Amino acid sequence: MSENPLDRPTTDHLDPQVFVDYLEKTRWFGGKGRPFEVTAVHRIGQVPGCVDAGPAVVDHLVELTYGDAEGGTETYQVPLAFYVEAESRLDHAFVGWWEEPDRGWVHAYDALHDREAMACWLRSFVAAADDAVSGPTGLTFHRLPGHELDPDVTASLFSGEQSNSSVKFGEDSIMKLFRKVTPGANPDVTVHRALTGAGSTDVAALYGWMSWTDEQGEEYHLAMLQQFLRTATDGWDLALTSVRDLFAEGDLHAHEVGGDFAGESERLGLTLRVVHELLREHFPAERRGPEATRALAGAMRARLDAALEVVPELAQHADALRAAYDRVAALDGVDVQQVHGDLHLGQTLRTAKGWKIVDFEGEPAKPLHERVEPDSPWRDVAGMLRSFDYAPRVVEKQSVDLAEDDAEAAAQLAYRAEEWAHRNRNHFLTAYADGEPSDEAKVLLAAYVADKAVYETVYETRNRPGWVSIPLEAVARIGAA
Ligand SMILES: Nc1ncnc2c1ncn2[C@@H]1O[C@H](COP(=O)(O)OP(=O)(O)O)[C@@H](O)[C@H]1O
Numbered sequence: 001m002s003e004n005p006l007d008r009p010t011t012d013h014l015d016p017q018v019f020v021d022y023l024e025k026t027r028w029f030g031g032k033g034r035p036f037e038v039t040a041v042h043r044i045g046q047v048p049g050c051v052d053a054g055p056a057v058v059d060h061l062v063e064l065t066y067g068d069a070e071g072g073t074e075t076y077q078v079p080l081a082f083y084v085e086a087e088s089r090l091d092h093a094f095v096g097w098w099e100e101p102d103r104g105w106v107h108a109y110d111a112l113h114d115r116e117a118m119a120c121w122l123r124s125f126v127a128a129a130d131d132a133v134s135g136p137t138g139l140t141f142h143r144l145p146g147h148e149l150d151p152d153v154t155a156s157l158f159s160g161e162q163s164n165s166s167v168k169f170g171e172d173s174i175m176k177l178f179r180k181v182t183p184g185a186n187p188d189v190t191v192h193r194a195l196t197g198a199g200s201t202d203v204a205a206l207y208g209w210m211s212w213t214d215e216q217g218e219e220y221h222l223a224m225l226q227q228f229l230r231t232a233t234d235g236w237d238l239a240l241t242s243v244r245d246l247f248a249e250g251d252l253h254a255h256e257v258g259g260d261f262a263g264e265s266e267r268l269g270l271t272l273r274v275v276h277e278l279l280r281e282h283f284p285a286e287r288r289g290p291e292a293t294r295a296l297a298g299a300m301r302a303r304l305d306a307a308l309e310v311v312p313e314l315a316q317h318a319d320a321l322r323a324a325y326d327r328v329a330a331l332d333g334v335d336v337q338q339v340h341g342d343l344h345l346g347q348t349l350r351t352a353k354g355w356k357i358v359d360f361e362g363e364p365a366k367p368l369h370e371r372v373e374p375d376s377p378w379r380d381v382a383g384m385l386r387s388f389d390y391a392p393r394v395v396e397k398q399s400v401d402l403a404e405d406d407a408e409a410a411a412q413l414a415y416r417a418e419e420w421a422h423r424n425r426n427h428f429l430t431a432y433a434d435g436e437p438s439d440e441a442k443v444l445l446a447a448y449v450a451d452k453a454v455y456e457t458v459y460e461t462r463n464r465p466g467w468v469s470i471p472l473e474a475v476a477r478i479g480a481a
């Protein structure tokens with residue numbers, strides 16, 4: 001170990017500015033475009049599997065403070081691979097360089113892009129076979145029994161994900177490294193652990209996770225290792241393909257085209273029902289009284305008030321939205337339990353063995369303490385119903401752009417988009433509820449759909465302004481109903 005350039009803390013020599021420039025370049029940094037400064041950089045530990053072989057890999061937590069009116073601080077995880085010589089193959093992942101007193105300049109790269117660094121990371125999970133393994137400065141690797149890991153497979157970074165970074169190890173496992181982190185158990189780990197323990201086949205099995213405990217004794221879940229679903233196709237991509245198939249057939253209805261999605265929607269509804277049942281068994285679940293329904297309606301109203309500041313077009317529909325929330329406040333109770341919290345088609349994977357649900361982290365915009373609160377399962381159902389609405393509208397948007405002078409063709413596409421959405425929402429909901437939902441469920445579902453559409457107007461305004469008309473039109477339909 002004495003040969004390793006990272007034996008002594010490097011914090012004093014690290015220029016925080018390098019993180020500002022790097023964060024702005026990444027896909028996963030949530031504060032892009034906002035003014036911020038790096039207020040602290042914590043060197044939290046060396047990955048143990050890299051101590052004797054491979055580059056030195058040192059995990060860092062980067063604390064930043066926003067300088068706009070919204071303000072606030074956030075912490076991002078940036079593991080770094082250190083090389084004394086520049087590694088040109090990693091140019092795209094170069095974070096910065098700084099001077100080591102005894103070694104001269106050390107080059108730092110985002111370790112997730114470096115297959116050598118990731119090989120060390122995998123070795124750390126392999127070494128944790130019998131018990132949790134701690135690195136020299138506090139990273140702890142945990143493994144669940146029942147699955148052998150092969151330490152010799154090649155690591156490759158996934159390119160599609162948004163809020164975190166995932167690395168695939170051969171065709172066997174996938175590690176998700178959480179980028180924005182907060183103290184406390186991450187529901188992605190706890191939910192996958194419980195469902196894996198219960199033998200669920202509706203999620204990817206959890207193989208292990210990595211944690212770190214700070215000086216105040218607060219534990220952070222920083223990464224999670226799980227079964228790689230080799231035959232998986234993203235549910236969102238499949239839905240878009242089905243819509244395109246319908247749009248390509250001028251004279252056929254949704255149930256007549258080869259790409260009809262209704263069977264898949266139905267199976268998804270059944271899958272969610274089973275997952276919710278298991279979550280009810282393995283996490284606290286209870287019936288809460290009228291004070292809970294009033295609090296729920298209050299949270300929805302507060303979200304709308306905040307959204308009105310960002311999306312003023314919502315104002316004309318605010319009364320109708322508030323009326324939907326008032327109906328929730330008037331309910332005499334609500335059943336709550338652990339839920340997914342941010343369910344949409346992009347969180348579902350169709351494999352050869354059926355649908356799997358992924359990413360139990362909850363809604364990214366909410367603080368952790370809110371994301372782990374029990375909630376009504378109708379929130380998840382509403383998320384899926386919104387997604388069945390989104391898929392045809394996205395394809396419609398692309399197609400209308402192509403035929404923008406042809407009003408008749410545009411009206412026909414809008415009709416067919418609604419046909420697809422209606423058919424798939426119904427099949428999903430009927431399968432989930434095993435028939436008609438109760439009157440209470442209908443009130444909750446309508447309010448959660450409205451609340452999600454409001455959330456989406458803000459999400460799209462900030463991330464994909466070209467798509468904001470999709471949730472705005474949904475809000476308008478709620479207003480007109
Ligand atoms: N176990 C898995 N096997 C194969 N692919 C997966 C697995 N888990 C996630 N993915 C893929 O990675 C993408 C991102 O995963 P997700 O958990 O949603 O990450 P993020 O939190 O970054 O959004 C998913 O949409 C899916 O395509």
Ligand SMILES: O=P(O)(O)O[C@H]1O[C@H](CO)[C@@H](O[C@H]2O[C@H](CO)[C@@H](O)[C@H](O)[C@H]2O)[C@H](O)[C@H]1O
Nearest residue numbers: 162163342344345346364383386387390456459
């Ligand atoms: O997957 P994330 O946890 O990052 O979820 C966020 O991003 C989603 C977009 O990828 C967003 O979902 C919205 O767009 C989807 C299509 O891209 C659509 O299917 C969803 O219905 C719609 O809400 C999600 O809301 C946001 O939290």
